[in-house]
Amino acid sequence: MAELVYDKTGRLLFTKEMKKEYTILVPQMLPDHFAMLVRIIQNEGYKVEMLGNTGKPVIDAGQKYVHNDACYPAVLVIGQLINAVQSGKYDPHKVALVITQTGGGCRASNYIHMLRKALEKAGLSYVPVISINLSGLEHNPGFQLTLGILRKAVFAILYGDLIMNVGNQVRPYEVNPGETDRVAAECVDFLLEGMAQGKGLSYKSMVKNFDRIIDRFKAIPVTGEEKVRVGVVGEIYVKYAPLGNNNLNEFLLSEGAEPVVPGLLDFVLFKIYNRDVDVDLYGGKWIKQAVCRFLLRYMKRYQHALIDALKRSDRFRAPGDFDELHSYIKGYLGDGNKMGEGWLLTAEMLELIHTGVPNIVCTQPFGCLPNHIVGKGMIRKLKDDYPWSNIVAIDYDPGATKINQENRIKLMLANARGLAKEHAAQEAESQQAREAEPAAV
Ligand code: SF4
Numbered sequence: 001m002a003e004l005v006y007d008k009t010g011r012l013l014f015t016k017e018m019k020k021e022y023t024i025l026v027p028q029m030l031p032d033h034f035a036m037l038v039r040i041i042q043n044e045g046y047k048v049e050m051l052g053n054t055g056k057p058v059i060d061a062g063q064k065y066v067h068n069d070a071c072y073p074a075v076l077v078i079g080q081l082i083n084a085v086q087s088g089k090y091d092p093h094k095v096a097l098v099i100t101q102t103g104g105g106c107r108a109s110n111y112i113h114m115l116r117k118a119l120e121k122a123g124l125s126y127v128p129v130i131s132i133n134l135s136g137l138e139h140n141p142g143f144q145l146t147l148g149i150l151r152k153a154v155f156a157i158l159y160g161d162l163i164m165n166v167g168n169q170v171r172p173y174e175v176n177p178g179e180t181d182r183v184a185a186e187c188v189d190f191l192l193e194g195m196a197q198g199k200g201l202s203y204k205s206m207v208k209n210f211d212r213i214i215d216r217f218k219a220i221p222v223t224g225e226e227k228v229r230v231g232v233v234g235e236i237y238v239k240y241a242p243l244g245n246n247n248l249n250e251f252l253l254s255e256g257a258e259p260v261v262p263g264l265l266d267f268v269l270f271k272i273y274n275r276d277v278d279v280d281l282y283g284g285k286w287i288k289q290a291v292c293r294f295l296l297r298y299m300k301r302y303q304h305a306l307i308d309a310l311k312r313s314d315r316f317r318a319p320g321d322f323d324e325l326h327s328y329i330k331g332y333l334g335d336g337n338k339m340g341e342g343w344l345l346t347a348e349m350l351e352l353i354h355t356g357v358p359n360i361v362c363t364q365p366f367g368c369l370p371n372h373i374v375g376k377g378m379i380r381k382l383k384d385d386y387p388w389s390n391i392v393a394i395d396y397d398p399g400a401t402k403i404n405q406e407n408r409i410k411l412m413l414a415n416a417r418g419l420a421k422e423h424a425a426q427e428a429e430s431q432q433a434r435e436a437e438p439a440a441v
Contacts (some may be wrong), residue, residue: 001093004126014096014128014140022096023047024130024143025084027077029241032188033160033264039192040152046143048098051084054243058083059398065118071107071367072397073237076244078115082122096128102271103135106339106370112138154268154299155201158306159191161263162210166217168249169316172258173222180220187213203305210309218315228416230257231352233345234363235371236267238396245363245394246402248409252361255413260357262319262348265303269322270344272296277335296322317355325351332381333374340370346378349391353382358389359416361409366397388423390415 002017014022024041028034028051038050062079081097084090099115102108112131119127131138132145163184171180191209194200200209230252238244239261252259276292278284303321310318326343328350333343345362352360362375376393383389392412394405 011138012126012128014130014142016142018096018128019046019142022094022128023049023090024096024098025081025090026050026098027080028052028243029237030160030164030264031242032163032184033157035188036156036160036192036195037153039195040149040156043196044146044149051080053080053084053087058243061086063398065121066114069367070114072365073235073241073244073368074107074111074114075398076241077111077237078118080243081115082118082124085119085124085127086122092124092127096130098130098132101131101133101135101137103133103137104271104274104339109137152195152201154302155195155206157264157268158206158302159187159200159209159213161265162213162306162309163187164261165263165310165319166214166316168259168261170217170220170222172227172253172256173225175221175223180217183216183220187216203302206302207305207309210306211312214309214313214316218313227256227258228359228413228420229260229357230413230416231260231262231349231357231360232363233262233348233352233360234375235341235345235365235368238363238365240264244365245396246405248361248363251406251409255410257359257413257416260352262351265299265306266322266325266344266348267341269296269299269303270338270342272299273322273326274335274338274342277338281336320351320355328354332378337374340368340374342370342374345371345374346382349375349378349382349389353386353389358386358391358419359412360389360391361412362391362393364393364395366395366400388419390419 002015002021005013005015007013024046026034026038026048034050038048041048058076058079060079061083062075065082066075066078077099081099085092085095085097097115099112100108101112112129115129116125119125119129128140130140130143134145167180167184174180191200194209199205232239232248232252242249249259249261272292272295276289276296279286279289300322307318307321310316325347328347329343332350333346335343337343349360349362352358362379364371364376379391379393382391390412392408394408396405
């Protein structure tokens with residue numbers, strides 16, 4: 001059995017011996033993206049499992065072991081991890097936990113310390129915690145984020161974004177219920193099988209896979225009806241994680257709406273861009289800026305490939321690229337607004353409004369100050385500038401009732417349908433006026 005080894009500061013390390021014996025548990029955020037990320041790490045010789053435990057026991061564990069002034073995503077992520085360790089499914093002496101550290105000024109950098117404190121309270125201080133960070137915050141001899149893993153992770157994010165994007169455009173209209181989910185699962189499977197053999201991890205093969213995925217989704221029979229499109233923005237965890245947002249996507253579908261969810265890649269690009277901007281705003285080494293700019297260029301090329309594939313499809317709407325997204329915030333927020341989702345959150349709302357999706361749910365977790373400023377705090381300004389926008393901020397916390405959240409979304413949807421009718425009436429009126437005009441000689 002692997003020996004427990006601590007570093008100079010007393011931190012329990014994940015050792016090379018543990019790599020052979022321990023199962024690494026990963027909290028869930030985006031099911032398809034994370035399934036691929038987990039497989040990539042498994043292919044590097046780690047035993048990894050993505051958690052699927054959900055519901056009240058997870059929230060209860062979070063509330064029991066995390067201080068009640070912590071932001072809600074911390075309560076859920078830590079609750080999910082502790083609940084899994086205590087579930088009896090695993091040998092607690094043979095598991096390690098993974099958590100991300102953003103390295104920014106936001107509390108997400110400190111979730112790891114909250115998790116260690118929670119483990120101590122739960123009598124599980126012998127469980128090692130691995131930090132996933134790109135800022136050199138913590139190292140473990142038994143776990144390394146190599147360049148190879150990071151490169152493959154970029155592919156997983158792109159594939160995940162594409163499946164999410166086309167899935168959202170097809171699912172509300174599918175003729176055979178459940179077919180979109182089946183196709184999405186098939187796509188994830190063939191990508192994972194390919195990745196296990198080292199396939200699909202080059203630019204060229206990625207582009208081919210994009211077309212293959214799009215063709216699979218295009219072949220799903222759909223009804224021709226029109227539905228209200230609803231954008232979903234907000235703090236990254238509650239925006240994406242069904243556990244965080246009480247299955248918001250499912251709820252929107254059940255209400256006859258089409259969810260429009262921005263991809264994860266823009267968030268990654270936003271984080272890299274922030275490091276570049278830091279050097280201009282606060283000073284720093286030119287080499288750091290040069291590396292960030294290289295990375296941005298590299299990843300934007302991949303983003304363009306995804307956008308081009310969607311445009312080529314002649315069926316699916318393509319999102320704008322990162323530069324277009326960034327251009328929307330001019331006159332609203334400066335680049336220094338980068339805690340939490342920072343200017344990206346406002347930019348996503350603006351992009352949605354500009355691309356015909358003025359109906360937006362802005363997900364706000366309890367205790368998240370940065371996103372209250374760039375999310376809820378910007379809604380008034382956006383309404384002033386775009387009176388037809390229809391944005392609702394929904395709070396997520398352990399005390400908020402699902403029924404209350406859903407009623408507020410239903411009200412937003414009723415407004416959306418009213419606005420759509422008004423818009424259609426105005427269109428019809430101007431069409432009649434155009435037809436009544438005498439033809440020019
Ligand atoms: S963005 Fe908000 S919810 Fe996320 S860590 Fe920061 S404060 Fe907490």
